[in-house]
Amino acid sequence: MCVIGAGLIGGSLMRAADKAGRAVWGTSASEETAAEARAVGFDVDTDTDAALHRAAEADALVVLAVPLPALDGVLRRVAAVAPACRLTDAVSVKVAVADAVARLAPRARFVGGHPMAGTAESGWGAGNGELFADAAWVVAADDGIDLDVWADVAELAWACGSRVVPAASDEHDLAVARVSHLPHLLAAVLAAVGAAGDDDLPLALAASSFADGTRVAGTRPELVLAMCEGNRDALLAAVDDALGRLGAMRGALASTGGLAATVRAGYAGRLRWAAARDPQPVRVRRGTAPAELREIGRRGDAVVGWA
Amino acid sequence: MCVIGAGLIGGSLMRAADKAGRAVWGTSASEETAAEARAVGFDVDTDTDAALHRAAEADALVVLAVPLPALDGVLRRVAAVAPACRLTDAVSVKVAVADAVARLAPRARFVGGHPMAGTAESGWGAGNGELFADAAWVVAADDGIDLDVWADVAELAWACGSRVVPAASDEHDLAVARVSHLPHLLAAVLAAVGAAGDDDLPLALAASSFADGTRVAGTRPELVLAMCEGNRDALLAAVDDALGRLGAMRGALASTGGLAATVRAGYAGRLRWAAARDPQPVRVRRGTAPAELREIGRRGDAVVGWA
Numbered sequence: 001m002c003v004i005g006a007g008l009i010g011g012s013l014m015r016a017a018d019k020a021g022r023a024v025w026g027t028s029a030s031e032e033t034a035a036e037a038r039a040v041g042f043d044v045d046t047d048t049d050a051a052l053h054r055a056a057e058a059d060a061l062v063v064l065a066v067p068l069p070a071l072d073g074v075l076r077r078v079a080a081v082a083p084a085c086r087l088t089d090a091v092s093v094k095v096a097v098a099d100a101v102a103r104l105a106p107r108a109r110f111v112g113g114h115p116m117a118g119t120a121e122s123g124w125g126a127g128n129g130e131l132f133a134d135a136a137w138v139v140a141a142d143d144g145i146d147l148d149v150w151a152d153v154a155e156l157a158w159a160c161g162s163r164v165v166p167a168a169s170d171e172h173d174l175a176v177a178r179v180s181h182l183p184h185l186l187a188a189v190l191a192a193v194g195a196a197g198d199d200d201l202p203l204a205l206a207a208s209s210f211a212d213g214t215r216v217a218g219t220r221p222e223l224v225l226a227m228c229e230g231n232r233d234a235l236l237a238a239v240d241d242a243l244g245r246l247g248a249m250r251g252a253l254a255s256t257g258g259l260a261a262t263v264r265a266g267y268a269g270r271l272r273w274a275a276a277r278d279p280q281p282v283r284v285r286r287g288t289a290p291a292e293l294r295e296i297g298r299r300g301d302a303v304v305g306w307a
Numbered sequence: 308m309c310v311i312g313a314g315l316i317g318g319s320l321m322r323a324a325d326k327a328g329r330a331v332w333g334t335s336a337s338e339e340t341a342a343e344a345r346a347v348g349f350d351v352d353t354d355t356d357a358a359l360h361r362a363a364e365a366d367a368l369v370v371l372a373v374p375l376p377a378l379d380g381v382l383r384r385v386a387a388v389a390p391a392c393r394l395t396d397a398v399s400v401k402v403a404v405a406d407a408v409a410r411l412a413p414r415a416r417f418v419g420g421h422p423m424a425g426t427a428e429s430g431w432g433a434g435n436g437e438l439f440a441d442a443a444w445v446v447a448a449d450d451g452i453d454l455d456v457w458a459d460v461a462e463l464a465w466a467c468g469s470r471v472v473p474a475a476s477d478e479h480d481l482a483v484a485r486v487s488h489l490p491h492l493l494a495a496v497l498a499a500v501g502a503a504g505d506d507d508l509p510l511a512l513a514a515s516s517f518a519d520g521t522r523v524a525g526t527r528p529e530l531v532l533a534m535c536e537g538n539r540d541a542l543l544a545a546v547d548d549a550l551g552r553l554g555a556m557r558g559a560l561a562s563t564g565g566l567a568a569t570v571r572a573g574y575a576g577r578l579r580w581a582a583a584r585d586p587q588p589v590r591v592r593r594g595t596a597p598a599e600l601r602e603i604g605r606r607g608d609a610v611v612g613w614a
Contacts, residue, residue, distance in 0.1 A: 138512070179510065183517050184570070185556060187516075188574070189552045190549070196485070203607060204443065204607035205483060206486035206487070209487055217574060239557050242553065243550070253546065263528045263532055265495065301511075
């Protein structure tokens, strides 16, 4: 297995796959990072072409674990050196990656992936082989994918301790816009409203509702921007939904003074989330069709192995 | 000291004041609650007139610890039985209470208060004498108040382990709208957006940003409604601020795709909140003028005793 990128995600993947007994090699754009990885016994250098060539020879899975802005450059090397390789990725948006692959490496047998794990840290040193344990790992189940590669990616996820959530690429992007990107933007708005004005009285009176509601506003801005701006179309839909609900609430508060509809819908949503937290573990036959896989994800369940 | 209301707040006040060595008596609208309190040695019955009469005789401080909807009825008894008593309250909004006092018990020597403590529970049984320890207790510092009663309320707050944050009633209401009521409404909107749609995929992919951002949406709706609807005017201002920021962000995302202004303002707000968490302890002379007291609260500091 070949991992392109040896930062938090790529570095953790190499450790987890190695621990699971897989042959792993990889590359980093940084000689310093590659040296760090080699120092603890990993087969990592900066020669992307050589690593991809080796993957093509072995028909091994290639995992792209680079930031979205670096993706196009890597895909051009894939097209040149390993054009028909088994390919997945670990980027947090799926439509933009699938589009780039279709444009730049159209012969690759691509199945997108998104291991839903991370920390506020970054770099090889921040990684660890347990990062993906008990996490959801979305494996794209779009029509027309190579089901053999889907199985490769699912088995990698299981080897890393994750459960597989199958989803269409566009469904994934809309979902993370609602439950992962929008929370960062609402936290930012709340923190800005609390700190607006010249005096510190509001902040002095802020208690746990403000502390919790603004926690992720403390994330480094570059990380939030990279995550949210890459998912622009889906995020616009989520923001419009939030704006519509907030506007309707504003109207009700101004006219009748009533907030019951807003508060009760929020309470019901939170209860539904709490109920959805224990996904049913599902086993499927190898080669199950994408449409059937997607239904599992829509039910909130997860694939944990072959039937 | 006379406490009207023996629920979570009134019951905790009686326990804390008793522990601090004060003579405390009180009333509850419920015979069952009064019996619960008597069973553990507190002087509580259901005869509000008698309790207020005793307060008038002793020139004792009367604390109103009843829900906002019950306030008018109690104030009519104050006007009838103890019209010029020393009076404070523990309701979470201050302008509405001050207006009701001015209308219904205009001779009372009233200084509003808001101990910023609570739990999701309610009733005598949920109370405890440590509820106010290390909490902020807003004591209204409006022009024209009786400074002797302000001192009474401040000393009660200190006896209960709280620090006193002086604020004008309208400043208090605007501040809690921003940092306490708005967080509940944004959490409700976020929870509703996450749970919108027919399938559970978004909720299955929700991680800690969603969990934290929606935590207070799990509060019982009646509690949230009572809190927020009583602060309508101030809350409208806070909601409009949030809507303006969210709308501007939506425009930037749609036009340039950029979210930097929103995300950086939120990051700065969160850092300012973190820096404001350690209020400077201030001591003032008894009889310090309201305008001077208010400046302490505006700086985010707190009064912890007499100079």
